[in-house]
Amino acid sequence: MSNISRRQFLKSAGVAALAAGVLVGCGNVPGTDVPDVPEVTSVDLRVIFVDEKENPVGNSVDGVYETKVLKGAKRYDPKLIPAEKLPKGYELVSTDEVDIIADSTPMIAKVPVKLQGSKPASKSKVFLTLMFTTGGVKPRRVEVIANKVFDLKSNPNEMVCYDDIKDSLLEKCKDIEPDTTWESYLKIVDGGYEATVVMGVALKG
Structure with missing residues (x-):
């Protein structure tokens, strides 16, 4: 009886440890809000930085940010963009979510930026x-x-x-x-x- 009880105990302990490991491993794909689990389908998203008139800011290197979003997502949260990925000398105009343009490959989101310390034009x-x-x-x-x-x-x-x-x-x-x-x-x-x-x-x- 003691041997059976010991085997049962070890089996239960192993299952618990495996479950704990899975929970610890759960998280998001770095720099995104996409869960890092195989069952979730993600798609590529290209963030294009623009000024207040929607003119592109930066170049082909620092003027875009490649990331992923959940399939079917309609809006993108600019707060997910690492500060070092913004065009040099620029900052976000707003942290409000922006629309995702889904009829392109990859999908596109235009994120407004402004020169650091400047106020967006209003006149x-x-x-x-x-x-x-x-x-x-x-x-x-x-x-x-x-x-x-x-x-x-x-x-x-x-x-x-x-x-x-x-x-x-x-x-x-x-x-x-x-x-x-x-x-x-x-x-x-x-x-x-x-x-x-x-x-x-x-x-x-």
Whole structure:
């Protein structure tokens, strides 16, 4: 009886040790959130670093980061990217998850980065012409700051409206009463954007 009990004990101890070993070995593939177990299917993902206008940052070496994600994943967490894999001198704009573009091989995720210590642009310079309804007053060309970033390369039909530039306009031109319904298409010029539609204004008083 004592021999049987001893064999049973050793068998049980061996199974427990094996289970403990498996649990200790469980984890993720380094640098990913993919579990390191054979049953899980992973796919390649290419992270492309871009600026705030989605222009590529870096080169073919430091401008991309190759990793893996779970098959069927829809979004990617930038916090999984090792700091040393970011383009030199850059940091993440945000740690929010980004969409995965699945209709490419490998799949792609665009991760925005910015120069270390810099703030992402949130404003654009706009040039516009003021056309006075008051007789005898010549048109006035002014430079104002819009409280948004325009990207005519991605959206050539993007428009600017009065609310976008009113703070800057009224600060520069305190003598006018502008048309608050004004809006205009834009074109790219040196130093910023040009409004293609003039703004009708009247002199105060």
